Amino acid sequence: MKLIRPLLFHFLLYCATETLGVKIQSVPGVNSEGVIQTELEKTVSLVCQSDGDHESQADEELVWKRNGAAISLTEENKKGHSSVCVTPIIYEDNGATFTCHLSKNATVTASVTLNVTLEEEAVLVLQCDIWANPPVFSVSWKLNGSTVDLLAGGFSVTNDGLTSRLTAKKMKKSLHEGTYQCTAESPIYGGHSKQFIVAVTEKTLKVPLMPMIAGLVVVCLTALLAIASRWDKITKCCK
Known part of the structure; x- marks a missing residue:
C-alpha cells in the first residue's frame, strides 16, 4: 500500500x-x-x-x-x-x-x-487617435527621433480632429524604415505618444506562373502540329 x-x-x-x-x-x-x-x-x-x-x-x-x-x-x-x-x-x-x-x-x-x-513600393499608412476634449492643439510625427521630412520621404499628413494619418505612397527601405512616433499635445493632459516600428523588405520579383505555363503549352502544341503535318515528308527523308 x-x-x-x-x-x-x-x-x-x-x-x-x-x-x-x-x-x-x-x-x-x-x-x-x-x-x-x-x-x-x-x-x-x-x-x-x-x-x-x-x-x-x-x-x-x-x-x-x-x-x-x-x-x-x-x-x-x-x-x-x-x-x-x-x-x-x-x-x-x-x-x-x-x-x-x-x-x-x-x-x-x-x-x-x-x-x-x-515590401518596397507598398503604401504606408500610420494612424494616431487624437480625439480629446478640449481638442489637442498640436500633432507631430517623428522618424528615428527627427521630425518627419514630408518632402524628402514623399509623406502626407491628414488630420480630421479624430485621427492623424501619416501616408507614404511608395515606400523605400532607405527612406521609410525605422521607428515612427506620433505625439499629440493637449492643454490639459499634456503630451501623449504612440510608436510604430516599420520594417521594409526589398521588393521580390513575382513571376506570373500561369501565363508562362500557358505559353509553354502553346509552343509545345504548335511544334507537335508542325511535326504531324510534315510527318510523311520526315519519314521519307529518314528512309
Whole structure:
C-alpha cells in the first residue's frame, strides 16, 4: 500500500497538469518565438483550445485578449475551443499580442504576436487617435527621433480632429524604415505618444506562373502540329 499511494498521487498530478493548459494554433503558423509573420491585407486565423483530456476540454471556458483588452466572443465560441480571425491585416496589427487563457485561471495562458512585414513600393499608412476634449492643439510625427521630412520621404499628413494619418505612397527601405512616433499635445493632459516600428523588405520579383505555363503549352502544341503535318515528308527523308 505504501507503494501505491505515491504512484496514485503522481498519476493524479499528471492528469491535473494535462487538464490545466491551453495552446494556440494559427494560419499562417507561429514560429518558435511565438511570432506570426504576415503581410498587409492578409488574414490570420487563431484557434485556442484547452490542452488536456478530451472530456475536460469541452467544459473549459476560454478568454481571448488583444494587447490586454478582452475580445468579445459568442457563447458558442468560448467552451473548449475558441477561434479568432484577424482580417484584413493592417499595419496597426504589427506587434499586437493575442493571448488566450482559461476563464477560471488567468495564469494558464498562451500568446502569439503578429509581425506585419511591408515590401518596397507598398503604401504606408500610420494612424494616431487624437480625439480629446478640449481638442489637442498640436500633432507631430517623428522618424528615428527627427521630425518627419514630408518632402524628402514623399509623406502626407491628414488630420480630421479624430485621427492623424501619416501616408507614404511608395515606400523605400532607405527612406521609410525605422521607428515612427506620433505625439499629440493637449492643454490639459499634456503630451501623449504612440510608436510604430516599420520594417521594409526589398521588393521580390513575382513571376506570373500561369501565363508562362500557358505559353509553354502553346509552343509545345504548335511544334507537335508542325511535326504531324510534315510527318510523311520526315519519314521519307529518314528512309
